[in-house]
Amino acid sequence: MTQVDTGETGQGAAGRRDTGTGTWLPRIRRAIRAASRPGPWKRGRVLAALALLPGLLMLLHAQIPNRIGNLGSLVETFLPWFGLFIPVLLIGALWRRSASAVAALLLPAIVWLNLFGGLLGDKSHPGGDLTVAEHNVGAGNPDPAGTARDLATSGADVLALVELTPQDLGTYENELAKAYPYHTVQGTVGLWSKLPLSDSQPVDTKMDYGPLAATKPADVKMSYNRGLRTTVATDRGPLAVYVAHLGSARVNPRAGFWTAHRDRNAQALGEAIAAEQNERVVLLGDLNGTMDDRAFASITSQLRPVQDAAGNGFGFTWPAQFPVVRIDQILVRGVQPRSSWLLPATGSDHLPVAAGISW
Known part of the structure; x- marks a missing residue:
């Protein structure tokens, strides 16, 4: 019976024995990095704070004083346009995969709809004297x-x-x-x-x-x-x-x-x-x-x-x-x-x- 020489001697054989270690080490590193990465509720805290800001401005606009630069009236003049911040911040929240930012956007969305949602539909009626x-x-x-x-x-x-x-x-x-x-x-x-x-x-x-x-x-x-x-x-x-x-x-x-x-x-x-x-x-x-x-x-x-x-x-x-x-x-x-x-x-x-x- 003829014996076939595979040539797996010396350093070649050692390299093969190390293959398992070389495969698992990157996986371990990736797992450590994933564990140390903040979760979806911890990511995007700055975005979450920015999302709350227009909601608070719309909710409390009557409390903004006019003593400094007539700021209260200025905010109230352009109040409907604060709704534009909502889709912009939503895109940022989805890009960051931030659950906290998405949740924070509920405040401005609800407040805006409460203030201006009624204007989106047609409330006109036929007739008139x-x-x-x-x-x-x-x-x-x-x-x-x-x-x-x-x-x-x-x-x-x-x-x-x-x-x-x-x-x-x-x-x-x-x-x-x-x-x-x-x-x-x-x-x-x-x-x-x-x-x-x-x-x-x-x-x-x-x-x-x-x-x-x-x-x-x-x-x-x-x-x-x-x-x-x-x-x-x-x-x-x-x-x-x-x-x-x-x-x-x-x-x-x-x-x-x-x-x-x-x-x-x-x-x-x-x-x-x-x-x-x-x-x-x-x-x-x-x-x-x-x-x-x-x-x-x-x-x-x-x-x-x-x-x-x-x-x-x-x-x-x-x-x-x-x-x-x-x-x-x-x-x-x-x-x-x-x-x-x-x-x-x-x-x-x-x-x-x-x-x-x-x-």
Whole structure:
């Protein structure tokens, strides 16, 4: 019988005997590393803290003080946009495989849905006794005639315009005369109506342009009166309509969120509405703020935003090219909002708003 020499002698045989050790050592090292690696509930603690932050800001926004840079009002102005942090942080949490970060995201998600989930659906209803609309036509509008023609075909029974300039007022009056036989203009705000108007008068909103006058084009002159009140005669009885254009809000690196004029105007307008004897009231205007802002408490405590009750989406109105906030408002008392929508863009930097109301 012939014996076959495998050649596994010396160092070759020793190398074969060491194969088991060489196989198990990497496995042991990997097991040690895996054991020392933090678990899914311990990973991403920074992400978890970041996830809680927008939730706490939305939950406690009313407690954020305005003493420093009007920070509370600034947060409330952009409150819906805090929801954008949720999907961004969720991607980071999944990438880090952090169970704690995912769990922490439940707080901002629940708070955001509680605050704004109702705006995601369409709450509008068909019908309505009266259609009202409002538009900041823009002092620098390059095509006031086209804007007026577009608004004349909107179907609104009552149309409020703000930021009217003496230069363009005649254009709006001429273009809207056929569709709206009744109108009143007080300063830079006006109301055009298919129904008779009476008791038209300015409303003192304690407006003072101050340094903001420099932000207007040099050839544009503005009146200091930016509020009016009138009575619309409907077949259901008189309807008190207010039109207002409150002071601007500015973000200033030194002063923060500057709203001094606007807040003073809002307080004065709230006082005027509180003295209103008619139980049916509609407020139309560019209020230069969102109704989540505490500065409008004197108004929202008396009137109901139609967008919350009968809107479809957030209804952002400014800036027209890429709206991020709803500062053009329609609020009511004593009548029922049926629907609320945006009208097509015009030459203004604001989008027009409209609503259907019923008795």
